[in-house]
Amino acid sequence: MRRIGVVGAGTMGTGIAQVAAQAKFDVLLYDVDPAALTRALRRVEADLERHVARGRLTREEAAEAVARITTTTALGDFARAEFVIEAAPEELELKRGLFERLDRLCRTEVVLATNTSSLSVTQIGALAGRPERVVGMHFFNPVPAMRLVEVVAGDASGEAALQAAEELARALGKEPVRVKDTPGFIVNRVARPYSGEALRLLGEQVATVAQIDRIARLACGFRMGPFELMDLVGLDINFAVHRSVFEQYFGEPRFRPHPLQERMVKAGRLGRKTGVGWYCYEDGTTVGGPEPARYAAAPTPRVPEVNRVAVLGDPDLADLTASAGYRLVDCCADADLIVLAGPELLEGRQPDPRVVVLVEASTRSTTEMAGRMVNPARLVGYGGIPRVSRRQLVEVAPGLRTDPSATDLAVRFFHSLGRDTEVVADGPGLVAARLLACLVNEAAFALQEGVATAAGIDAAMRLGVNYPKGPLEWADEIGPDRVLAVLEGLQQQTGEERYRAAPYLRKRVQAGLGMRA
CATH class of the missing domain: 3.40.50.720 (NAD(P)-binding Rossmann-like Domain)
Incomplete structure (x- = not known):
């Protein structure tokens, strides 16, 4: 030929x-x-x-x-x-x-x-x-x-x-x-949650456009944040693809477009090609875009009022903490700061009411977890999906009753570990875990429906949209059980059908298997 x-x-x-x-x-x-x-x-x-x-x-x-x-x-x-x-x-x-x-x-x-x-x-x-x-x-x-x-x-x-x-x-x-x-094939289907969920995060005021893009870049490793990508592709094209996939799946809630998309298109704010979208552009340069990492290159010194830290459930984070000059202790009663890698680690513990407690908040809101505390003002949520050791930026999520001084201490603590921070609104999944869980879930639906093999789906997302990892590879790195827990937390809090877990994902968790095995 x-x-x-x-x-x-x-x-x-x-x-x-x-x-x-x-x-x-x-x-x-x-x-x-x-x-x-x-x-x-x-x-x-x-x-x-x-x-x-x-x-x-x-x-x-x-x-x-x-x-x-x-x-x-x-x-x-x-x-x-x-x-x-x-x-x-x-x-x-x-x-x-x-x-x-x-x-x-x-x-x-x-x-x-x-x-x-x-x-x-x-x-x-x-x-x-x-x-x-x-x-x-x-x-x-x-x-x-x-x-x-x-x-x-x-x-x-x-x-x-x-x-x-x-x-x-x-x-x-x-x-x-x-x-x-099938509608959208692999890439145009599985990629829908990246912009779709980002729009919902913005609409719910969980974080700003620049914060979401910065978290996507520095916490997840994406080359471009979802709003940067929409501006590059064109908001009119992005909206048209969302509508097309939504209609072809007969109104499936996972693909529902967001009113913000239509508003931007009707306003002529189409992105780079019109000079204004989610960002403004001057001579091809983005104005007010997400900032690069700051503390990864130059961590701050140890927080003066914290010497002894108890880190439970995350050995890598414990190593980071020790490397930053803190003394690790096993007993929460001896700690100046407590870091718990999941809400289940709160069970049976009642720390000193004066001590700040940081809890990984991807599956449960900080406000909900604070109900178990004697002093809910000292509880602060943080993002640990992906693990803190594998990201340059950590989301910090104060609950409705969190004292600002506790939030400030959490921010300074992560800066001392060489991690940037973004303070976001409270809610399951925060930003990074919510984006990744929805991407994994859509890939699981596609795999369940025989759209492609697990290896094919991962390869398509890496090669077609430059994802740093395939969604099913991400699922196995995070743990399918934790991805499922994020989705269940989102569905419980919002009541939205769009967060229902793919039956295939649930079955793999029940069998104790990874998504690619």
Whole structure:
């Protein structure tokens, strides 16, 4: 196979044509608009010129790649193609019509692939006389840079066609992941909670936009916070995908869009492309974005009024505490500060009412846990999912009755451990654990429904949206039982169906198994 046809000279079609030409395939690029074809070739030339300037390509290699692309406004020319990838606008009837024509024009052995990101491959190929040769090949933008291709099996897609699509993806330097034909496939479905839950955190005033983005970056390791990412993609596109997935799942509460999205779109605050979204942009630079870590590089000295610290349930945090110059003690009665890695460790303990107690608050609110204390004013919640030792920033969550002096001591204590802090409103999951638990839960639903394998889901999220870990890998690192506890805490407090745990997640916890075993 040496000759590939690409239908559509928009952003995605141009990117696909470029990577195919760079992989030494002859490319036939089609569009009804000759001007679009001219613009496409100019974009390819400009992008390859940037590669030459950076030393990634020679000028001869760039010229050869451009020369391999032939443009046409006649779909009949695809009779010469050996594999066809359609990248037309996301309109079902337009794509169905194209596949009906391509089925007649192309040779019987030619695979017809659609680059749809939100439509059903089965529906797109329904009018083709040989639907067994119709598959999905969902590339990600920008195509030259993104390694993932979701290879989507429609209901009628043949195994030979799917294997051919996977082989072509590898030949283009991409990593294919086999996916069942379901709304959103893997990435556009499993990624929904990242922005969806961030919007709910903002709407509930748990934290500000910059705080949520900073926590996502420094506590979870994401390259971009959810609001930064919405601004980059475009709030109109983000809102449209949320609505599409929500409607295709017949109003499933997990995918419900948030009113803030619609408000921003109607106000024309679409992100970087309009110069204002969740942030403002001047000359491509974000104004008021999340700040980098401060205390990770320069921890403060030990808190003067704290010498002896009891750390229970988290050996890594105990080691951090000792390294910062505190004396570790085993008995809470001897401590100036008590740190408990979970609410269950409060059972049977009544510390000195004057001592500040820090409790990991991802599964229960600080206010609820304070009801077990003689002096609830001295209890402060903190975020420990992921573990404090594995993050640069810790959320601090005072309860409704927490004294400000206790919150201040908690902040200074974590700074002395080399951890930044953000003080957020009280509630199960705080920010980091809430984002991660919802991502894990959606991945568990997808796994349960056979959308892809566990390895495929994790690979798709790492490669398609640059997550630092796959959601199921995260689940096994955190512990599926703790993820389940976060979801149950959220559902108990909010009463919302959107936090119901995937039955598959619950079963794995009951069996004592990880999500990837």
